[in-house]
Amino acid sequence: MIQILYPLGLLAALGILVPVIIHLWNIKSGRTLKIGSVFLLGTPTNQRSRSFRVQDWPLLLLRTLLIVLAAMLIAEPVYVSTQKATKQAGWVLLEKAEFSNIWKQEHASLDSLIKAGYEIHDLAYDFPKIDVKDSATTFSTPSSGKLPYHALLKQLDHLHPAGTNIHIFAANERDNFRGVEPAKHLNVHWELLQPDSTNSTWLAAAYQLQNGGVRTLEAVAGNKGTYYKTTQTSTGANPEIPLDTATTLVQLYAPNNMADAEYVRAAVKAIAQYTERKISIAVLTDINKLSPQTKVLFWLSDKKLTGAQRAALPRGTRLFSYEGDKVQNIKSSIQDAAGVALQNVTLLKRTQNASKKRIDNAAAPDKGIWIDGTGQPVLALTREGNIDHYRFYSRFRPDWTEMVWSDQMVYFLLPVILPESAARNAFRDALKAPVAKADLNNAQQIAADANLKSQVVATDVSPWFWYLLLLLFLTERWITYNKRKVVS
Amino acid sequence: MSKLLDPKIMMAIKDLSLAAKTTIDGFMQGINKSAIKGPGMEFSQYRSYQPGDDLRLLDWKMFARSDRYYIRESEIETNITLRLLVDASASMDHQDGDFKKIDYARYLAASLAYLGNLQGDIIGLNVFREHEVIALPAKQDFQHLSRLFYQLEQITPAGKFTAADVYTPLYTGGGSSELTILISDLYQDTNEIFELLDVAGTMKHEVIVFHLMSRNELELDFQGYSNFEDLETGETIQVDQSAIRKAYMSKLQTYLEEVKERALDKRIFYRMLRTDQPLDTAIRDFLNQRKKLKV
Numbered sequence: 072m073i074q075i076l077y078p079l080g081l082l083a084a085l086g087i088l089v090p091v092i093i094h095l096w097n098i099k100s101g102r103t104l105k106i107g108s109v110f111l112l113g114t115p116t117n118q119r120s121r122s123f124r125v126q127d128w129p130l131l132l133l134r135t136l137l138i139v140l141a142a143m144l145i146a147e148p149v150y151v152s153t154q155k156a157t158k159q160a161g162w163v164l165l166e167k168a169e170f171s172n173i174w175k176q177e178h179a180s181l182d183s184l185i186k187a188g189y190e191i192h193d194l195a196y197d198f199p200k201i202d203v204k205d206s207a208t209t210f211s212t213p214s215s216g217k218l219p220y221h222a223l224l225k226q227l228d229h230l231h232p233a234g235t236n237i238h239i240f241a242a243n244e245r246d247n248f249r250g251v252e253p254a255k256h257l258n259v260h261w262e263l264l265q266p267d268s269t270n271s272t273w274l275a276a277a278y279q280l281q282n283g284g285v286r287t288l289e290a291v292a293g294n295k296g297t298y299y300k301t302t303q304t305s306t307g308a309n310p311e312i313p314l315d316t317a318t319t320l321v322q323l324y325a326p327n328n329m330a331d332a333e334y335v336r337a338a339v340k341a342i343a344q345y346t347e348r349k350i351s352i353a354v355l356t357d358i359n360k361l362s363p364q365t366k367v368l369f370w371l372s373d374k375k376l377t378g379a380q381r382a383a384l385p386r387g388t389r390l391f392s393y394e395g396d397k398v399q400n401i402k403s404s405i406q407d408a409a410g411v412a413l414q415n416v417t418l419l420k421r422t423q424n425a426s427k428k429r430i431d432n433a434a435a436p437d438k439g440i441w442i443d444g445t446g447q448p449v450l451a452l453t454r455e456g457n458i459d460h461y462r463f464y465s466r467f468r469p470d471w472t473e474m475v476w477s478d479q480m481v482y483f484l485l486p487v488i489l490p491e492s493a494a495r496n497a498f499r500d501a502l503k504a505p506v507a508k509a510d511l512n513n514a515q516q517i518a519a520d521a522n523l524k525s526q527v528v529a530t531d532v533s534p535w536f537w538y539l540l541l542l543l544f545l546t547e548r549w550i551t552y553n554k555r556k557v558v559s
Numbered sequence: 560m561s562k563l564l565d566p567k568i569m570m571a572i573k574d575l576s577l578a579a580k581t582t583i584d585g586f587m588q589g590i591n592k593s594a595i596k597g598p599g600m601e602f603s604q605y606r607s608y609q610p611g612d613d614l615r616l617l618d619w620k621m622f623a624r625s626d627r628y629y630i631r632e633s634e635i636e637t638n639i640t641l642r643l644l645v646d647a648s649a650s651m652d653h654q655d656g657d658f659k660k661i662d663y664a665r666y667l668a669a670s671l672a673y674l675g676n677l678q679g680d681i682i683g684l685n686v687f688r689e690h691e692v693i694a695l696p697a698k699q700d701f702q703h704l705s706r707l708f709y710q711l712e713q714i715t716p717a718g719k720f721t722a723a724d725v726y727t728p729l730y731t732g733g734g735s736s737e738l739t740i741l742i743s744d745l746y747q748d749t750n751e752i753f754e755l756l757d758v759a760g761t762m763k764h765e766v767i768v769f770h771l772m773s774r775n776e777l778e779l780d781f782q783g784y785s786n787f788e789d790l791e792t793g794e795t796i797q798v799d800q801s802a803i804r805k806a807y808m809s810k811l812q813t814y815l816e817e818v819k820e821r822a823l824d825k826r827i828f829y830r831m832l833r834t835d836q837p838l839d840t841a842i843r844d845f846l847n848q849r850k851k852l853k854v
Contacts, residue, residue, distance in 0.1 A: 103786040107653035107660065107776065108746040109796045111810050112787055113803055 072151050073532065080146030083138075090134035094127060130554075133547045140540045148536060149529040160188030161236035161258075164227075166217075167193045167201055169264075170210045173240045176264055184238055194223060194241065198230070219249040228255045238262060250414060252511065261511045275299060276491070278315035280347040285314060318349040319488065320364045325371035326356070331467040334475040335369050338484050345481075350488065367391065367488060371467065386457040391487050394451075394462040395422025403444035405474065405483070413479040418443050420471045422464045440486055450483070461487050566837060570658050570666055575708045578666055579673035586842050587677075605629045638679040639738055639849060640697045642764075643668045643707075646743030646752070647688045649790040651716040653744065655773035655834060663771055663834040664742040665711045670838055671740060671845055676704045678849075683737075684710055685729065687755075689718025692726045697737070719791050720751045723758075730758045738849060739764045744771050745818055746791065753821060760825050767848055768822055769841055770831040772815075777833065779807050 075081070163184050165173050174181060185191070185203070192198040195217055202208050220241060227237065233256035241247060243263035275290040280303075289300040321339050325332035336352055343350035355361060358376070361368070363385045370376060370392035384390065401421050404412040424447050439448025440461075451462045465471050467480075474480045572578040608617060608628030618631040645668055651661040668684070675682045676699075683697030684707050695703075695710055739759045745752055745768070759766050775781055779800055788795045815831060822829035830844050 102784055103788050103795060104781050104784040105652070105654075105788045105790050106781070107650035107744050107773075107790055109787050109789040109792075109794060110746075111776075111807055111814065112796055112798050113806070 073148050074151045074529070075143075076147040076149060078146060080144075081142050083145050084142035086138045086142065087135045090131055090138065094131045127554075130547065130550055133543055133550070137540065137543050137547060140536055140543065144533055144536050144540065148532050150532045151527060151529050153527055160190075161238070162198070162227075162231075163189045163191045163238045163240065164194040164198065165191065165201075165240040166195070166242075167210055169240075169242065170201070173264060177240060177262060180238075180262065181240075189236075189238065194220070194239065196223070196226070198223075198227065220247050221250045221252050224255060224257075224259070225253045228253065228257055231257055234258055236260065240264060248511070259511075263511075272300070276315065277313075278348060281343075281349055282347065284347075286347070316349075317366075318351055318364075319366045320362060321350060321352045321367045321369065321488065322355045322361065322365045323352065323369045323371065324355040324358065325369070327373075328371050328466075331371045332369070334467045334480065335371065335484070338480045339488060341478075341481050342485060342488050346489070348489075361385075381458065382456070384458050387459075388457070389459045389461060389487055389490065391461040391463060393422075393466060395424065395464050397423040399423050401443065401445075405441050405443060405449055405472070405479075407441060408439065413441075413474065413477075413482060416472065416474045416477055416479045418449065418465060418472050418474075420465065421447070421449060424448060424464060441483065459490070566663060566666065566835065567657060570662050575665065575669040575711055576673070576705070579669040579708075582666075582670045582838055583674045583677065583842070586839060587674075602631070603633045605631055638681060638699065640681045640683065640736075641671070641675045641849075642683045642685065642697060642737050642739045643672060644685045644687065644739060644741040644743075644755075645711070645714065646720060646741070647686050647714050647716045648720045648746070649716050649718055650744055650746040651771075652790050653773060653776070655775045658834070659716075660744055660771045660773060660834060661714060661716050663832075665714060667742055667769065667832070667838060667841055668740075669708055669711055670842065672704060672707050674842065674845070676701065680849075682707060685726070686710065686714055687721040687726065688716075689721060690725065692721055692729060694729055720747055721755075723751065723754055726755065727758065730762060736762075737764045738767070740767045740769065740845065742769045742771065748791070753825075756822075756825060756827055760827065765848055765851065766825075766827040767844060768827055768829045770818065770829065771834055772831055773834045777811065779804055779811075 163181065181191075191201045191203055193201055220239070231237070235256075236258045238260045240262045241264065243265065272289050272291045274287055276288040277285055280286055284303055286301055286303050289302060291300055323332045323335060332354065339350060339352055342348075343352075353362075355368070358380055361384070365385055365388055367389045368384065368391065370390060373393060373396075376390070376392065381390070399421055401418060403418045403421075405416055405418050406412040421443060439451045441448070441450040443449050447464070448462075449464050451464070453460050453462070467475050469475055474483060569578050569582060572581070605618065605621065606629070608630050612630050616630045616632075618629045621627070621629040621631070645664055647661065651659065651664060653660045672682050672684070679699060681697040681699040682703065684693070684695040686693040693710060695707055741752075741756065741759075743752060747753070756766055756768065781787070781800060785799060786795055786797050819829050819831075828844065828848055830840065832841055
């Protein structure tokens with residue numbers, strides 16, 4: 072069955088009006104021959120009815136068909152067929168870089184699966200096949216298309232008929248399972264592995280908490296990179312690293328935008344609550360009364376700070392300000408420099424960046440910490456004299472970005488409140504928490520029953536339309552050419 | 560009899576007299592002179608007197624010389640009046656290939672006039688235009704033939720066929736019987752051409768009608784055209800030739816039959832000429848009719 076992906080393209084079929092009009096018109100502009108008498112040719116009474124008669128039905132039909140086909144091409148036709156699901160053993164998915172580790176741990180089950188006919192594929196975008204027996208396969212390099220597993224599952228679901236058995240061997244870190252688990256047709260069997268224990272650890276930071284306790288950050292460097300573990304002690308400094316006892320004073324200046332300030336305050340509070348760090352928030356009404364202890368100043372006003380005011384800020388202040396005047400409607404995402412987007416956050420409006428040209432973010436003078444889908448910085452950091460200036464090219468308002476409704480705002484503001492990477496990564500410590508098997512496969516299992524073992528396959532048929540179009544075009548030309556020859 | 564040259568070639572000769580001469584000379588080759596002997600100017604033979612012969616025909620000088628009765632005979636010599644009527648209505652501009660019907664009519668008229676002149680006939684010409692009739696009185700001399708050729712050359716078809724009130728004065732006088740030859744395409748609005756023929760018929764003229772039809776008319780072969788304009792009425796019509804071919808052919812047949820019948824009813828000799836055919840049928844018809852008039 073032919074289906075159309077872009078039905079609006081069929082509007083182009085209105086173009087058939089053109090040949091129809093031409094064919095109706097044609098007869099009127101025909102050449103006139105003067106002859107002795109027309110009385111033998113017929114009665115002139117039917118002249119009127121004849122003048123609106125279409126000439127050359129086959130040619131008109133051809134031309135109409137030509138245009139309809141072109142319209143179909145624009146409408147992107149696909150041939151949708153249901154195929155009987157083949158009796159396929161299924162896939163084993165694992166991260167290529169983890170292969171040796173997994174092989175060590177799950178040798179027996181992997182072996183039996185391979186014997187049962189399972190194929191081993193990389194747990195990455197497009198699922199490249201891993202040939203275990205091929206000595207040319209390099210396992211050490213990490214796969215390029217690494218995505219959260221749930222996103223990969225979505226893709227996987229389209230690749231296989233319903234009910235296919237998929238065995239996934241994956242590290243049980245929560246970080247890999249970000250997002251919402253998708254509903255799927257597949258029979259997914261998770262084999263969760265303990266992370267590789269051959270890691271080196273060291274103390275990265277220690278800071279005093281609100282309740283007086285001390286939290287130390289332990290960096291763990293494994294074969295998948297460095298992550299941080301927190302440990303909490305009641306008191307006492309660790310001699311290895313200095314204890315951070317400072318309080319982060321966050322000042323909010325929003326004379327006309329108190330609603331904006333409330334969103335920020337909530338996010339900062341959430342950060343404070345979770346990290347248990349000493350963070351205090353105050354609303355500033357007069358810039359001249361700025362406390363010298365201020366660490367972060369949120370300047371949530373369209374009125375710019377004057378140069379003198381900026382110079383008067385305490386040394387090391389992190390200034391977060393609204394930037395840009397020219398509002399631009401956009402529908403995009405907010406991504407970090409690596410391209411990982413804030414989840415479920417749409418950027419609806421933004422202000423234009425100073426440089427109008429689209430520039431490479433990496434080369435930009437104010438490097439974006441967060442960028443939008445087009446690569447323009449949304450939050451950019453520049454060091455100006457004594458201060459770190461965070462420029463925000465949008466506003467904390469629901470009609471500007473959905474971020475204010477979402478927990479993602481915490482991630483967004485984290486680099487401003489806690490600029491040290493160690494502290495920031497400790498915040499994400501929770502992502503390294505192990506995932507239990509029970510947490511998975513909770514999403515709806517769709518139509519996995521034995522009766523419906525068929526798969527819907529959509530094939531692009533536009534090449535055939537191209538061939539047909541070409542054929543029709545040549546036929547039309549040929550007929551027209553021959554006709555002309557006869558006339559002349 | 561040698562085949563006459565193709566009209567296409569003959570009409571390429573712009574000089575009408577030359578074209579006519581070429582045609583007629585070619586035609587007359589091998590045609591025997593009149594076998595009828597009788598009284599006349601040109602001496603033919605003597606024969607001995609038979610009782611019952613008209614004594615007026617006795618050659619008395621011969622009797623004086625030879626003391627015998629001889630009857631002097633000469634070829635019968637009759638010169639008839641020949642009147643050529645040429646239709647110069649716009650429809651004569653109908654074209655097939657390189658020439659128009661009027662060209663053919665001109666050439667035909669010139670050939671007949673030349674032939675007539677050769678035989679000592681008195682020749683007149685009437686060209687029927689919309690509001691006037693160019694009338695060349697019937698005369699018998701070679702210069703008159705030149706005048707006639709000149710008039711023929713001047714014909715430019717325009718408008719409709721002449722109204723009756725214009726030409727009636729020409730046909731009022733009595734006079735002897737004439738041979739009237741009408742060269743026309745017989746496309747008429749009402750009945751004006753046949754009315755003219757009626758007038759000629761009532762004067763006891765022998766009438767020949769040469770009906771000119773071109774090949775593309777007879778075969779409905781107007782290639783590449785779907786619009787047609789009537790040369791006389793200006794009416795346009797759009798037709799698909801292949802679609803109406805059958806109807807056209809039957810209509811054409813009926814039309815030709817009807818015209819022929821009407822002509823025969825009036826005791827008019829009717830001949831349809833295809834403009835792509837040589838003149839020989841036309842000339843033969845002319846000679847036959849001329850003979851009738853003589854006897």
